[in-house]
């Protein structure tokens with residue numbers, strides 16, 4: 355099994371600050387490692403628009419609250435449709451899921467959710483270069499849709515995603531903003547869930563637990579939380595939060611550190627899904643904040659978990675890592691994931707997990 359190495363910056367955080375409350379990161383920033391303090395910081399104010407990863411302004415235009423709600427509703431609808439019990443959207447043969455994760459996972463999820471969308475929208479999710487993708491999508495849109503509906507490659511008999519129907523509404527005034535929002539939200543969904551799945555595949559490959567799917571994901575969210583670091587601009591609200599915090603200090607909130615607090619967790623760095631078997635309300639645990647806390651707690655949390663569990667039980671849970679891969683590396687990216695995991699074979703099927 356590949357040995358897990360963290361980027362030196364993450365390694366240093368883990369070595370020096372696990373178990374502390376707060377610590378100085380640089381002259382203008384204080385890091386917060388303690389769950390109770392994290393929750394307190396998150397409750398002091400709602401996040402500014404520019405602090406939001408999904409709904410930060412698009413082309414300098416604020417994403418208004420109604421659009422946010424509609425986008426989230428559309429995504430929820432797409433996830434429900436793709437994961438419905440009678441959906442044959444994802445075959446249960448895991449061989450087709452092999453590849454280098456998380457990229458392979460993100461591609462499969464995009465196909466699962468958005469495969470009936472027009473090609474230029476699907477390309478928006480697939481193409482890493484934003485300028486190229488946007489250029490092509492805009493050109494396709496002006497050519498393909500002079501007056502009305504957006505053609506789907508799959509033809510009229512197949513349903514496009516709710517996200518596409520919402521954002522590609524021909525009445526919508528700002529097409530390019532809509533395209534960017536489609537790219538951002540569809541990408542956020544596919545890449546964040548692929549990251550979560552990749553982390554779970556790594557952990558289970560290393561130490562197969564045979565645990566319930568729910569417990570595998572809770573433990574993965576604890577040990578390798580995709581959303582591991584959140585930032586807050588300096589503000590008066592934080593002045594009395596901790597003696598280390600001065601008037602001009604911004605905050606770095608570190609769920610990754612709280613999730614390994616030795617005062618809360620037994621053997622905090624050991625992967626042990628069984629620790630969750632008797633926990634009925636995980637969100638009530640102070641040192642567990644994989645989806646944040648308070649008013650800005652993740653709007654998509656139940657949907658991403660639903661999607662991850664669906665994928666897990668339809669093949670991802672049997673994927674295994676190439677035994678000749680020596681090192682698996684967790685890099686510094688906005689989303690914490692094991693990078694370039696060579697998933698090259700499928701494990702024997704076990705008796706179905708109890709949910």
Ligand code: HEM
Nearest residue numbers: 406407542543546581584644645646650651652653654658
């Ligand atoms: C594994 C997947 C995900 C994880 C672990 C996650 C985690 C989080 C966390 C920790 C927060 C709190 C942020 C803060 O306080 O600064 C948050 C907020 C939020 N998340 Fe998620 N998230 C995930 C996926 C998504 C997806 C796919 C969407 C939508 C496309 C989404 C939409 C939001 C929204 C709207 C908020 C409210 C604050 C904001 O506007 O940024 N999340 N999420």
